[in-house]
Amino acid sequence: xxxxxxxxxxxxxxxxxxxxxxxxxxxxxxxxxxxxxxxxxxxxxxxxxxxxxxxxxxxxxxxxxxxxxxxxxxxxxxxxxxxxxxxxxxxxxxxxxxxxxxxxxxxxxxxxxxxxxxxxxxxxxxxxxxxxxxxxxxxxxxxxxxxxxxxxxxxxxxxxxxxxxxxxxxxxxxxxxxxxxxxxxxxxxxxxxxxxxxxxxxxxxxxxxxxxxxxxxxxxxxxxxxxxxxxxxxxxxxxxxxxxxxxxxxxxxxxxxxxxxxxxxxxxxxxxxxxxxxxxxxxxxxxxxxxxxxxxxxxxxxxxxxxxxxxxxxxxxxxxxxxxxxxxxxxxxxxxxxxxxxxxxxxxxxxxxxxxxxxxxxxxxxxxxxxxxxxxxxxxxxxxxxxxxxxxxxxxxxxxxxxxxxxxxxxxxxxxxxxxxxxxxxxxxxxxxxxxxxxxxxxxxxxxxxxxxxxxxxxxxxxxxxxxxxxxxxxxxxxxxxxxxxxxxxxxxxxxxxxxxxxxxxxxxxxxxxxxxxxxxxxxxxxxxxxxxxxxxxxxxxxxxxxxxxxxxxxxxxxxxxxxxxxxxxxxxxxxxxxxxxxxxxxxxxxxxxxxxxxxxxxxxxxxxxxxxxxxxxxxxxxxxxxxxxxxxxxxxxxxxxxxxxxxxxxxxxxxxxxxxxxxxxxxxxxxxxxxxxxxxxxxxxxxxxxxxxxxxxxxxxxxxxxxxxxxxxxxxxxxxxxxxxxxxxxxxxxxxxxxxxxxxxxxxxxxxxxxxxxxxxxxxxxxxxxxxxxxxxxxxxxxxxxxxxxxxxxxxxxxxxxxxxxxxxxxxxxxxxxxxxxxxx
Numbered sequence: 001x002x003x004x005x006x007x008x009x010x011x012x013x014x015x016x017x018x019x020x021x022x023x024x025x026x027x028x029x030x031x032x033x034x035x036x037x038x039x040x041x042x043x044x045x046x047x048x049x050x051x052x053x054x055x056x057x058x059x060x061x062x063x064x065x066x067x068x069x070x071x072x073x074x075x076x077x078x079x080x081x082x083x084x085x086x087x088x089x090x091x092x093x094x095x096x097x098x099x100x101x102x103x104x105x106x107x108x109x110x111x112x113x114x115x116x117x118x119x120x121x122x123x124x125x126x127x128x129x130x131x132x133x134x135x136x137x138x139x140x141x142x143x144x145x146x147x148x149x150x151x152x153x154x155x156x157x158x159x160x161x162x163x164x165x166x167x168x169x170x171x172x173x174x175x176x177x178x179x180x181x182x183x184x185x186x187x188x189x190x191x192x193x194x195x196x197x198x199x200x201x202x203x204x205x206x207x208x209x210x211x212x213x214x215x216x217x218x219x220x221x222x223x224x225x226x227x228x229x230x231x232x233x234x235x236x237x238x239x240x241x242x243x244x245x246x247x248x249x250x251x252x253x254x255x256x257x258x259x260x261x262x263x264x265x266x267x268x269x270x271x272x273x274x275x276x277x278x279x280x281x282x283x284x285x286x287x288x289x290x291x292x293x294x295x296x297x298x299x300x301x302x303x304x305x306x307x308x309x310x311x312x313x314x315x316x317x318x319x320x321x322x323x324x325x326x327x328x329x330x331x332x333x334x335x336x337x338x339x340x341x342x343x344x345x346x347x348x349x350x351x352x353x354x355x356x357x358x359x360x361x362x363x364x365x366x367x368x369x370x371x372x373x374x375x376x377x378x379x380x381x382x383x384x385x386x387x388x389x390x391x392x393x394x395x396x397x398x399x400x401x402x403x404x405x406x407x408x409x410x411x412x413x414x415x416x417x418x419x420x421x422x423x424x425x426x427x428x429x430x431x432x433x434x435x436x437x438x439x440x441x442x443x444x445x446x447x448x449x450x451x452x453x454x455x456x457x458x459x460x461x462x463x464x465x466x467x468x469x470x471x472x473x474x475x476x477x478x479x480x481x482x483x484x485x486x487x488x489x490x491x492x493x494x495x496x497x498x499x500x501x502x503x504x505x506x507x508x509x510x511x512x513x514x515x516x517x518x519x520x521x522x523x524x525x526x527x528x529x530x531x532x533x534x535x536x537x538x539x540x541x542x543x544x545x546x547x548x549x550x551x552x553x554x555x556x557x558x559x560x561x562x563x564x565x566x567x568x569x570x571x572x573x574x575x576x577x578x579x580x581x582x583x584x585x586x587x588x589x590x591x592x593x594x595x596x597x598x599x600x601x602x603x604x605x606x607x608x609x610x611x612x613x614x615x616x617x618x619x620x621x622x623x624x625x626x627x628x629x630x631x632x633x634x635x636x637x638x639x640x641x642x643x644x645x646x647x648x649x650x651x652x653x654x655x656x657x658x659x660x661x662x663x664x665x666x667x668x669x670x671x672x673x674x675x676x677x678x679x680x681x682x683x684x685x686x687x688x689x690x691x692x693x694x695x696x697x698x699x700x701x702x703x704x705x706x707x708x709x710x711x712x713x714x715x716x717x718x719x720x721x722x723x724x725x726x727x728x729x730x731x732x733x734x735x736x737x738x739x740x741x742x743x744x745x746x747x748x749x750x751x752x753x754x755x756x757x758x759x760x761x762x763x764x765x766x767x768x769x770x771x772x773x774x775x776x777x778x779x780x781x782x783x784x785x786x787x788x789x790x791x792x793x794x795x796x797x798x799x800x801x802x803x804x805x806x807x808x809x810x811x812x813x814x815x816x817x818x819x820x821x822x823x824x825x826x
Contacts, residue, residue, distance in 0.1 A: 022048055022055050027062040031072055031082040032224030038081045071226055148192045153183045155235040163191050171201050177237035179204040182263045182271055186212035214260040216240050217295040219282045219769060222252040229258045232295055238270060246274035255282040257294040283768040285501035288686050296679040298388055302399050305376045310401040313370055317414055325437045328361060332465055334444035335409055336451045336518050344409040345635040347442050348521060350465045357425045362525040363417040363440050365407040367634035368644045385672035387636035390683040392501045403635050411445040418644050420525040428475030433528050451514035470513055473520035484581040484624035487588045491598055493720050495687050503691040506719035522632045529647060530629035534617050536650055543650060544657040546642045546666060548628050549618040551609040561607040567742050568596050568756045595703040595717060596756035613639045613666035615659050639669045685771050688721040692773050693766040699778055704757045707744060709737045714761050714775050723773030731779045
């Protein structure tokens with residue numbers, strides 16, 4: 001949210017200094033500094049140095065707002081004093097004709113006190129109309145006529161949101177934030193349509209039907225006895241007022257979770273909240289990571305009843321269970337996972353058959369054997385839907401007793417598994433598939449590095465088996481890409497952390513053959529499980545199954561990506577759907593190791609549709625699979641548990657399962673997966689900022705990764721940390737965005753900087769509270785040019801006030817007196 005400048009006073013005569021602006025903070029401070037005094041308007045005027053009519057009007061306005069807030073009390077005539085805050089303020093009586101509604105009620109608003117408009121440089125009211133916004137007036141009565149629709153709020157920016165209609169196929173509706181009635185992400189609202197703008201439907205929220213989660217995470221700012229919470233989420237369009245009795249033990253500068261208890265009916269007032277969790281001083285590792293967890297609604301602990309259920313499960317495998325399963329305990333079996341992993345949910349077995357082929361088993365932890373329907377464990381796992389991997393911790397889907405114990409395929413222990421077993425030859429040709437419940441005994445726990453060493457040296461225990469699996473995996477990989485799979489993948493950033501969580505280093509995770517080996521066999525199992533269920537019934541309706549689907553990208557988005565890639569010198573022909581994968585894979589090979597690799601691969605992935613869970617067998621475009629499911633990670637993904645249950649049900653001869661409940665869980669799991677990904681990205685960004693805070697003043701080589709009207713984003717090549725260079729800070733010229741051509745252009749010099757350009761930057765600042773990094777471009781201009789510009793700036797500072805205001809600013813391309821001369825302040 002951009003700070004709102006205080007009202008500019010009327011310009012004084014040129015020879016006189018302009019009067020200091022009067023802010024609401026100054027007015028409030030006059031009372032908080034003198035809590036026992038009665039102050040009249042005239043006294044305030046003298047204290048604040050009021051000299052103009054405009055300043056007097058400002059004071060009257062601020063006094064009125066502070067009274068509405070309840071911060072000050074009118075005694076008589078124009079005498080005021082600080083409100084008595086030793087007792088919790090009584091609820092405000094609603095204005096005539098308006099009703100007050102508590103958060104969580106099935107209505108859209110309630111009365112509430114409006115907080116102070118400014119504390120320091122941080123304004124509370126951030127909602128501002130954009131130029132040309134057509135205000136519809138104050139008539140916000142709920143309407144149920146044919147011109148209203150019901151949908152879910154998806155916040156886009158601090159200025160507007162989209163409402164996604166319940167009806168399939170309907171266009172999203174843009175709603176500007178001052179017509180949202182304080183609806184938050186995920187809230188269900190009724191919207192009144194009122195035409196279109198820029199070809200997109202536009203409407204106003206007339207009623208909030210269901211508030212999904214009326215909580216906000218942010219930094220608490222306290223002035224006197226009053227506080228407000230400035231949200232961490234940049235899409236949030238309002239701050240939350242916290243009255244004195246609702247602050248708890250939170251102090252100024254703490255990172256807090258606040259629950260909104262009153263929503264005002266007036267869009268110019270602020271929601272009122274109470275602090276429900278204090279994370280400590282903002283900027284600290286625990287405070288920030290816990291705040292990220294709260295911001296995305298991630299759980300901090302398991303309910304006691306869930307832990308009790310997990311602890312009560314026996315770790316003894318009865319013989320009656322063993323006899324029901326196929327026994328793999330005497331077959332060579334091992335796991336390959338990250339060195340720091342504790343939850344091993346997949347293992348591979350390998351055995352040579354008499355016909356010369358290989359039987360390879362993909363063994364998956366049998367989680368559903370332990371997590372039964374209608375238990376607290378099941379309900380909690382279904383709600384969480386996924387494990388979340390933040391930089392310094394894992395928030396598991398299931399309690400540690402299960403995820404790291406009973407279900408983890410640890411070496412030298414008998415474990416219950418659900419397996420997909422394949423007969424393959426050395427060329428990767430598949431002959432037979434088998435699916436069923438098994439029991440295994442892992443002989444070895446490999447870290448990726450250990451397995452990679454076997455691949456590279458051919459030496460060590462189980463080297464022959466690992467290399468045979470690797471050879472077959474390479475054949476499977478080649479087959480996938482021959483069928484049209486796409487190879488784009490983002491580079492994964494990893495951190496080396498100190499015991500206290502402080503980042504000691506940042507690096508890009510390297511994917512080697514050991515990683516790809518495991519990936520290929522997991523893909524094979526997921527694909528064959530999906531195909532097996534799909535082919536159980538040859539006519540519609542097919543048997544219900546959880547599929548992982550990925551639609552083909554929209555042609556328009558592909559063409560936009562092709563135009564973007566062309567700016568880097570790459571020509572793509574993406575108008576033929578049959579050649580899309582070939583063109584993208586060719587580009588992936590060409591950009592490998594180049595500065596623009598991460599920019600282009602990242603954008604290519606964003607051009608693709610998002611993979612989701614669904615009961616519709618729509619196929620997976622990116623993998624080039626006609627049918628695909630998730631079967632291989634039930635410890636950390638609830639859809640895999642669903643797939644296990646459905647597959648077992650059908651293997652036992654069960655009838656078709658109703659679609660609707662399964663589809664509902666697919667949608668829930670997709671939403672939770674998206675939320676987890678956003679939380680993971682937020683934790684990575686925080687650690688990147690924390691790491692760069694120790695690099696202030698150091699120079700790095702970076703690549704232009706984004707452009708806006710305010711600045712250009714630079715991604716450092718060595719560690720993938722991204723920060724901004726503000727256009728107004730680029731030396732030697734005034735730069736403007738040329739949006740159509742993905743570049744900025746110097747107004748005077750005509751210098752062009754575009755996506756993918758390599759630039760040297762110096763780290764200017766790293767703001768932990770806002771999770772932002774600022775860079776300056778390294779100024780490589782000749783010394784005499786720098787000296788001349790410095791002298792011009794000095795002359796400007798020493799020039800008479802009137803001259804400074806009307807001059808062109810002394811930079812190249814400036815124009816005296818015209819609007820362009822002020823462009824740098826736009």
